[in-house]
Amino acid sequence: MNANKALWEKGDFTRIAASMRESGDAVIESLGIGSGMKVLDLGCGDGTTAIPAAKRGADVLGVDIASNLVAAGNRRAEEAGLANVRFQEGDASALGDVADGSYDLVTSVFGAMFAPRPGDVAKEMYRAARPGGRIFMGNWIPNDPTLVAQILRISSAYSPPPPEGFISPMTWGVEEHVIERFTAAGAAKENISFERDTFTFRFDGTPAAFVETFRRYYGPTMNAFDAAAANGKEEQLAAELTELFEKENRGNGTGKTVIPATYLRVTVAK
Numbered sequence: 001m002n003a004n005k006a007l008w009e010k011g012d013f014t015r016i017a018a019s020m021r022e023s024g025d026a027v028i029e030s031l032g033i034g035s036g037m038k039v040l041d042l043g044c045g046d047g048t049t050a051i052p053a054a055k056r057g058a059d060v061l062g063v064d065i066a067s068n069l070v071a072a073g074n075r076r077a078e079e080a081g082l083a084n085v086r087f088q089e090g091d092a093s094a095l096g097d098v099a100d101g102s103y104d105l106v107t108s109v110f111g112a113m114f115a116p117r118p119g120d121v122a123k124e125m126y127r128a129a130r131p132g133g134r135i136f137m138g139n140w141i142p143n144d145p146t147l148v149a150q151i152l153r154i155s156s157a158y159s160p161p162p163p164e165g166f167i168s169p170m171t172w173g174v175e176e177h178v179i180e181r182f183t184a185a186g187a188a189k190e191n192i193s194f195e196r197d198t199f200t201f202r203f204d205g206t207p208a209a210f211v212e213t214f215r216r217y218y219g220p221t222m223n224a225f226d227a228a229a230a231n232g233k234e235e236q237l238a239a240e241l242t243e244l245f246e247k248e249n250r251g252n253g254t255g256k257t258v259i260p261a262t263y264l265r266v267t268v269a270k
């Protein structure tokens with residue numbers, strides 16, 4: 001059993017991704033994607049960034065380890081009438097038949113950071129980009145005071161310790177690790193740059209309902225609730241997460257939950 005795949009197929013990330021569409025589009029807008037550009041989007045989920053890239057005329061391949069999200073991505077592309085994007089199952093750390101240097105832009109927004117073996121992920125991203133091309137990653141930042149790092153902090157307290165040798169996905173939010181991984185893959189250090197930006201989750205409902213959506217559909221949070229339930233602490237975890245979501249919510253009075261979160265933008269020029 002591939003635990004990485006099982007984790008992401010466990011829930012239905014589309015339920016969370018629905019709150020990420022606007023910022024996903026803004027990330028793509030910031031990358032200056034033009035017609036005919038070849039884009040590879042890794043850990044693409046159901047297309048939060050792949051579909052906006054295709055809407056701007058790029059020729060897009062989305063790769064994700066979760067078969068349910070690949071199917072959802074292909075459905076969304078069809079519904080949008082886009083023939084220039086397709087989704088296929090694959091592992092960001094072992095891309096198989098993706099030819100060397102075949103993409104103008106290799107992106108991964110909160111995707112490839114979740115693959116085990118981060119060194120292999122950097123090698124694959126760098127290998128797939130053409131000379132003169134670019135790699136772009138959006139990565140969550142460990143110990144950041146905003147939403148995602150805080151969900152992890154709270155959830156970890158209810159979960160068993162990770163297995164020996166586990167490398168946290170959040171290490172992708174630390175510049176030194178990113179530099180180490182991409183220089184080992186062949187990039188020049190001066191071609192790697194960083195910026196911090198804000199990604200905003202927009203959910204149509206209360207913060208408590210948004211927590212409930214994570215609880216029912218987001219694999220990592222589902223696991224945290226399973227672990228908490230084993231100790232009779234499910235409701236304590238729900239209460240802590242609700243307090244966090246309420247504190248971070250900027251949608252007060254609108255009936256919607258609007259939560260900005262800080263992330264690290266990584267750009268590697270090849």
Ligand SMILES: C[S@@+](CC[C@H](N)C(=O)[O-])C[C@H]1O[C@@H](n2cnc3c(N)ncnc32)[C@H](O)[C@@H]1O
Pocket residue numbers: 004008009013017020024042043044045046047048049063064065066069090091092093108109110111112114115116
């Ligand atoms: C937090 S979700 C983000 C999805 C999408 N990028 C978005 O912003 O909506 C993480 C995604 O990474 C995918 N993923 C995790 N490990 C992966 C791997 N080894 N290779 C490819 N995709 C992976 C998951 O299936 C999931 O779709």
